[in-house]
Amino acid sequence: MRVEQEGDLLRCATSSDLADSVFVKRYFRLDENLNHILASISRNRIVASAVQRYYGLRLVSQDPWECLASFVLAANANIPRITKMVSAVCDRYGLESKFEGEAFRTFPTPDALASASTVDLRRCGLGYRAPFLKLVAASVAEGRVDFAHVASLPYNEAREELLRDLSGEKVLPGVGPKVADCVLLYSCGKDEAFPIDVWIARVLVKYYPRLLDYRMKLRLARNGKLKLSPRDYAEISNSARRHFGTYAGYAQQYLFMAARGAEI
DNA sequence: TAGCAGGAAAATC
DNA sequence: GATTTTCCTGCT
Numbered sequence: 001m002r003v004e005q006e007g008d009l010l011r012c013a014t015s016s017d018l019a020d021s022v023f024v025k026r027y028f029r030l031d032e033n034l035n036h037i038l039a040s041i042s043r044n045r046i047v048a049s050a051v052q053r054y055y056g057l058r059l060v061s062q063d064p065w066e067c068l069a070s071f072v073l074a075a076n077a078n079i080p081r082i083t084k085m086v087s088a089v090c091d092r093y094g095l096e097s098k099f100e101g102e103a104f105r106t107f108p109t110p111d112a113l114a115s116a117s118t119v120d121l122r123r124c125g126l127g128y129r130a131p132f133l134k135l136v137a138a139s140v141a142e143g144r145v146d147f148a149h150v151a152s153l154p155y156n157e158a159r160e161e162l163l164r165d166l167s168g169e170k171v172l173p174g175v176g177p178k179v180a181d182c183v184l185l186y187s188c189g190k191d192e193a194f195p196i197d198v199w200i201a202r203v204l205v206k207y208y209p210r211l212l213d214y215r216m217k218l219r220l221a222r223n224g225k226l227k228l229s230p231r232d233y234a235e236i237s238n239s240a241r242r243h244f245g246t247y248a249g250y251a252q253q254y255l256f257m258a259a260r261g262a263e264i
Numbered sequence: 265t266a267g268c269a270g271g272a273a274a275a276t277c
Numbered sequence: 278g279a280t281t282t283t284c285c286t287g288c289t
Contacts, residue, residue, distance in 0.1 A: 075285040081273050082284075127271030132286085176286050197284035227285095229265070256284080 015099040041251040050258035064147035067187040088124035113137035132174025185249040194240040199259040211239040
């Protein structure tokens with residue numbers, strides 16, 4: 001699909017009947033009242049100025065499988081690299097398609113990645129992420145995660161569902177609190193999910209010290225590298241949810257942009 | 265629970 | 278050109 005914005009108009013060209021206006025509206029969440037959401041999260045100067053600066057930034061509603069697989073690859077990598085890994089995986093395992101005279105490949109199905117060899121996956125530059133991606137694909141292919149069910153649950157239970165064990169093994173290896181929150185926010189409609197990556201952690205330490213209790217500040221100051229324990233993660237994430245409310249995830253997104261600067 | 269490994273590439277020095 | 282960092286999780 002190719003999308004262009006002209007003022008209030010969104011012009012889309014597509015090669016597939018699947019990408020109709022219903023899909024586009026859903027994907028970009030166009031039926032939601034963005035101003036209402038932005039008003040709701042603008043509870044302090046920091047986020048209010050980020051909202052002003054990046055006004056119009058939206059969360060998209062991604063396909064859960066694609067979202068999950070992409071964020072499994074995102075561990076310990078930067079954005080250019082993640083883009084590269086995802087493209088490599090699509091090129092190698094996706095279905096061939098054509099759009100506006102140009103050939104490309106779709107995001108692979110869970111089956112395609114589940115039956116790929118780890119060695120082959122590594123050739124896409126995935127490194128140690130390769131086995132995780134394969135295992136996650138297998139779980140999804142085998143129906144061990146039901147995204148529609150996850151989406152229907154309240155935030156906390158939905159999160160549990162993604163992080164759960166099955167006979168002592170994680171259903172989704174390589175998926176921890178951060179990746180789970182990303183999947184919940186970007187593809188399962190949990191707008192209160194507040195994923196904490198290194199950028200957000202830095203923003204919080206710098207501008208929202210009140211969200212962190214003094215014990216945690218001491219711990220963070222001591223190791224200096226902003227590595228959050230699961231306990232710290234949960235604590236900060238819960239504080240952020242309490243502070244920003246129903247649309248905490250939108251606040252996260254605007255803060256992320258502000259933290260990175262305009263270069264994205 | 266703090267500390268480390270894990271692989272490769274980008275960012276920084 | 279070498280070193281540090283990177284939208285992190287799992288193991289010890």
